[in-house]
Amino acid sequence: MTLVEVQSLVKRYGTLRVLDGVSFSLEKGIHGLIGPNGAGKTTTLKVLLGLTNADEGVVKVFGLDVSKESSRILERVGVLHENPRLPGWATGLQFLRYVASLKPGSSNEDIMSVAKIADIDYALERTIGTYSAGMTQRIGFAAALIGDPELVFLDEPTANLDPLGRIDVWNRILELHKERGASFLISTHALFELEKVCQTIVILHRGKVLDQGTVETLTGKYSVHEYVLHVDHPSFLKERLEKSGTVKNVELRHDKLVVSVQNPEAFFQELSQLVRNRDFHLMDVESSKFTLEDIFVVAFRRKMEQ
Numbered sequence: 541m542t543l544v545e546v547q548s549l550v551k552r553y554g555t556l557r558v559l560d561g562v563s564f565s566l567e568k569g570i571h572g573l574i575g576p577n578g579a580g581k582t583t584t585l586k587v588l589l590g591l592t593n594a595d596e597g598v599v600k601v602f603g604l605d606v607s608k609e610s611s612r613i614l615e616r617v618g619v620l621h622e623n624p625r626l627p628g629w630a631t632g633l634q635f636l637r638y639v640a641s642l643k644p645g646s647s648n649e650d651i652m653s654v655a656k657i658a659d660i661d662y663a664l665e666r667t668i669g670t671y672s673a674g675m676t677q678r679i680g681f682a683a684a685l686i687g688d689p690e691l692v693f694l695d696e697p698t699a700n701l702d703p704l705g706r707i708d709v710w711n712r713i714l715e716l717h718k719e720r721g722a723s724f725l726i727s728t729h730a731l732f733e734l735e736k737v738c739q740t741i742v743i744l745h746r747g748k749v750l751d752q753g754t755v756e757t758l759t760g761k762y763s764v765h766e767y768v769l770h771v772d773h774p775s776f777l778k779e780r781l782e783k784s785g786t787v788k789n790v791e792l793r794h795d796k797l798v799v800s801v802q803n804p805e806a807f808f809q810e811l812s813q814l815v816r817n818r819d820f821h822l823m824d825v826e827s828s829k830f831t832l833e834d835i836f837v838v839a840f841r842r843k844m845e846q
């Protein structure tokens with residue numbers, strides 16, 4: 541079943557087209573909405589939740605039109621807003637109970653279970669006003685999981701967490717997907733974190749979709765493989781490789797050669813031929829990892845060149 545369907549969505553604030561013809565659709569799974577600040581991620585999530593109206597386009601969640609049936613949608617989703625403003629006077633427990641009262645069929649055990657999942661169960665008796673930013677984020681995450689939602693929207697869920705806390709939250713998301721079948725749409729500008737958990741990614745930039753697809757497809761499409769070669773005569777090899785058809789770019793960096801290639805197989809064939817000719821001695825080859833961050837940069841550059 542298609543969980544989320546967005547077609548030609550336009551959202552204006554005054555004269556500004558904050559979302560300018562956004563289209564994407566998502567099946568069950570873990571999905572990322574990525575892009576720099578101001579790209580329109582939060583606005584997209586708000587439209588999906590019926591918190592703000594679309595000016596044009598069709599937006600459906602679970603096949604239901606958000607402009608007509610947002611209350612039926614809200615019963616089945618969980619949300620963690622960006623910089624959630626939570627009641628500082630309430631204890632964590634009071635807050636989670638309040639959220640549970642809005643979700644039909646959730647029990648006291650659910651509250652304890654989500655608090656454990658979000659790793660905030662130890663602080664439920666304290667008022668939220670005394671929580672650190674990371675703890676506030678965690679109680680918000682717990683609240684988003686109440687009622688066993690089919691789809692959870694998380695807007696910058698790791699924004700206030702330390703590195704270990706971040707890894708922990710991503711692991712919890714993966715577990716929830718495996719064990720309960722929950723789907724997620726996660727917005728973030730910290731791209732490198734998403735590649736480990738997301739199946740598909742939608743890249744937003746200034747209100748437009750730059751590209752979308754599975755992490756593998758996007759990596760395949762945009763990746764340039766980069767290798768660092770440790771050799772005894774780097775400038776000699778640099779000259780040889782510059783004449784070669786298999787290398788896109790060669791650079792000398794601190795006595796090492798950094799080469800970018802589009803087709804690693806052809807490159808390594810040529811390299812092994814050179815090694816066999818004993819023109820130089822190859823000590824080591826490191827491969828530098830191509831990340832979502834790189835995908836974003838390359839996708840963005842290509843768009844600008846069009």
Ligand SMILES: Nc1ncnc2c1ncn2[C@@H]1O[C@H](COP(=O)(O)OP(=O)(O)O)[C@@H](O)[C@H]1O
Pocket residue numbers: 553558575576577578579580581582583584
């Ligand atoms: N309520 C609002 N009124 C006017 N402009 C807004 C409002 N909310 C967001 N914007 C503008 O819309 C653009 C997209 O914002 P947002 O969706 O928050 O981006 P992101 O979440 O990707 O950082 C920004 O230029 C922002 O200033």
Ligand SMILES: [Mg+2]
Pocket residue numbers: 581582583622695
């Ligand atoms: Mg945002």
